[in-house]
Amino acid sequence: MFKVAGGTVGGTLAAGVHESPWSAAGPQAASRLPAWVKSVLTVCCSRKDEERKICALKKYSERLPTVSVVIPFFEEHWTTLLRTVVSVMHRSPPEILRQIILVDDGSTMKDFLQSPLETWLKRYVPKAMVVRLPYRRGLIVARQEGAKKAKGDVIVVLDSHCEVMTNWLPPLLDPILKNHRTVVCPLIDVINQATFAYAPQDHGGRGAFDWRFFYKRLNLRPHEQANLPEPFP
């Protein structure tokens, strides 16, 4: 457990953490950094490693392509945004992670998303940069603007309120190394939006669109189930 700004942080976020560290602002803001940085790290690393045991047995190529991670955000909460960035930083092999590109899709309402965010990143996540769009362009344009800055071999797009797992990159990159035309998607587990509790997404792993273009999850077919952890179409 970690005490932060009147709240206590264990495996979940406590009330006090929902305040921006910058709302107190002023010259004292910098001295508050360690406490809230720790709160982010605690949130990031507190839950049990849910990596499926079967995946630990799989071997991946030693020489994987480098990666630029593109993270568009719009008025994102500071804790969830930093949780995303910090987990990427900690759980990506440093030789593979080329850069993290945050794309601000025209946020105006939260002070910490402006220069304080860049100050924090410069200090703690030097691989990260912020691209600012002058006004809100929408998710797809924001992704494209981030992609324009990418220098890595592979572009990975993430939401601004997620957390990557231990060994998240090699299983995504290995199929691309084998065939560069491959587009991959991970099995995405669930973080409860009210409690931040973590729940594995154990079934229904196939993504599909119905005739109205609504996204659906479908169960794995028997031969795919039998072949795990190999990727499935």
Ligand SMILES: [Mn+2]
């Ligand atoms: Mn989302």
